[in-house]
Amino acid sequence: MKQKRRWPLILAITLNGAILIALFWSFHVYVPTASNAPVQAELISGSGPKATPAPAPAPAPKAIQKPSPPRPSAAQQAAAAEAKATARKAEEKAHQEAAARAAEEKAAAAQAAKEKAAALARAEAKQSAMAAKQQAAAEQAKAEHAKAEHAAQQKAARQAAAEKAAEAKAAAAKAAEVKAAAETARAAALKKQMAEQTAKAEEAARAKALQRQLSEAKAKAQAEANLAAARAQQAAENQRLIGLFAQKIRTQVYNAWNTNFSAALSCTVQMELNPQGQIIGQPRIIRSSGNPRFDQAVIAAVQAAAPFAPPIGLSYDLYKEVNLKFNAEELNHG
Known part of the structure; x- marks a missing residue:
C-alpha cells in the first residue's frame, strides 16, 4: 500500500527534473563567436546620386563579448508553464497524499495507542479486580475470624453475666426475704398505729359531730325563735x-x-x-x-x-x- 503511494511522488520528481533540464538547455544553446574583420556598411539615399563614400579609418578592434542567451519562444514558455503547473499539481497531490498518509498513520497510531491503552486498562482492571478479590477474601477471612472471636467473647460474657445474675438473684432473694420480714413488721406496727389513730379520729369525729349537731340545733332554734319573733312583729305591724x-x-x-x-x-x-x-x-x-x-x-x-x-x-x-x-x-x- 505504501509502495503504491510512492509512485506518484517519484513521477513528480522525475517530471520536475526533466523540465528543469529542458529549460536549462533552451537558455544555453551554442552561439558562434564574431570575427575580428571589420564590417563595412553602405548607406543608400533615395534623394540624390550615389556618392562614393570616403574611405573610413580602420575601426579599432572590439572586445569579444559573451552573447546573451536568446529569449525563449511563446511555445517554450507555455510548455514550461504547463510543465511547471503539472509539476505543481503533482507536488500538491503528493503533499495531499503524504498528508493523508500521515493522517492515516496518525489515526492508526492513535487507534493502536487506544487499543494498547484499553488492553493495558483491561489488564490493570483485571489485576485490580484480582487484588480486590484477594483483599475481599482476606477481609472476609479477617471478619470471620473477628466474628468468631466476638462470638466467643459474647459467649464468655453471657456466661459471666449469667453467673453474676444468678449471684445477684440469690442476693436479691435473700435481701427480699429480709425486706419482706421488715416490711411485715413495719406494716403490723403501722396497722396498729393506724387503728389507734382511726379510733381516736372516729371518737373525735363523733364528738365533733355531736357538737356540730348541738350547735346546729341551737342555731336552728334561735333562727326559728327569731323568725317567729319577726313574724309576730310583722303580724303586729300588719295589724x-x-x-x-x-x-x-x-x-x-x-x-x-x-x-x-x-x-x-x-x-x-x-x-x-x-x-x-x-x-x-x-x-x-x-x-x-x-x-x-x-x-x-x-x-x-x-x-x-x-x-x-x-x-x-x-x-x-x-x-x-x-x-x-x-x-x-x-x-x-x-
Missing part, C-alpha cells in the same frame, strides 16, 4: 297598719254620711280594692242590720268616700279585701 287603714276608711265614710238612723242599727260591708285603693265592683253587705234602707245608705256612703289611699308598708294581699262594721250611732255622730 296596726290594717287598723289604721280601716280607721281611715271609716273616717272617710263618716265624712260622706249625711242621714240619721236608729243608733241600734249596724251592718258589715265587704269591699274589694285594687292596688290604688279604688273599689272593684259593688260593695256587699255580708251581715245585714235588718233594715235595708240603712244597709243601702251605708253602701252609698262607702262608694262616695272611695277611693282610699293604700297604706304604706302593707302588702296588697292584706288590704285587697276589706270587711268593715258600721253602726248608726258612730255614723250619726261621725
Whole structure:
C-alpha cells in the first residue's frame, strides 16, 4: 500500500527534473563567436546620386563579448508553464497524499495507542479486580475470624453475666426475704398505729359531730325563735297598719254620711280594692242590720268616700279585701 503511494511522488520528481533540464538547455544553446574583420556598411539615399563614400579609418578592434542567451519562444514558455503547473499539481497531490498518509498513520497510531491503552486498562482492571478479590477474601477471612472471636467473647460474657445474675438473684432473694420480714413488721406496727389513730379520729369525729349537731340545733332554734319573733312583729305591724287603714276608711265614710238612723242599727260591708285603693265592683253587705234602707245608705256612703289611699308598708294581699262594721250611732255622730 505504501509502495503504491510512492509512485506518484517519484513521477513528480522525475517530471520536475526533466523540465528543469529542458529549460536549462533552451537558455544555453551554442552561439558562434564574431570575427575580428571589420564590417563595412553602405548607406543608400533615395534623394540624390550615389556618392562614393570616403574611405573610413580602420575601426579599432572590439572586445569579444559573451552573447546573451536568446529569449525563449511563446511555445517554450507555455510548455514550461504547463510543465511547471503539472509539476505543481503533482507536488500538491503528493503533499495531499503524504498528508493523508500521515493522517492515516496518525489515526492508526492513535487507534493502536487506544487499543494498547484499553488492553493495558483491561489488564490493570483485571489485576485490580484480582487484588480486590484477594483483599475481599482476606477481609472476609479477617471478619470471620473477628466474628468468631466476638462470638466467643459474647459467649464468655453471657456466661459471666449469667453467673453474676444468678449471684445477684440469690442476693436479691435473700435481701427480699429480709425486706419482706421488715416490711411485715413495719406494716403490723403501722396497722396498729393506724387503728389507734382511726379510733381516736372516729371518737373525735363523733364528738365533733355531736357538737356540730348541738350547735346546729341551737342555731336552728334561735333562727326559728327569731323568725317567729319577726313574724309576730310583722303580724303586729300588719295589724296596726290594717287598723289604721280601716280607721281611715271609716273616717272617710263618716265624712260622706249625711242621714240619721236608729243608733241600734249596724251592718258589715265587704269591699274589694285594687292596688290604688279604688273599689272593684259593688260593695256587699255580708251581715245585714235588718233594715235595708240603712244597709243601702251605708253602701252609698262607702262608694262616695272611695277611693282610699293604700297604706304604706302593707302588702296588697292584706288590704285587697276589706270587711268593715258600721253602726248608726258612730255614723250619726261621725
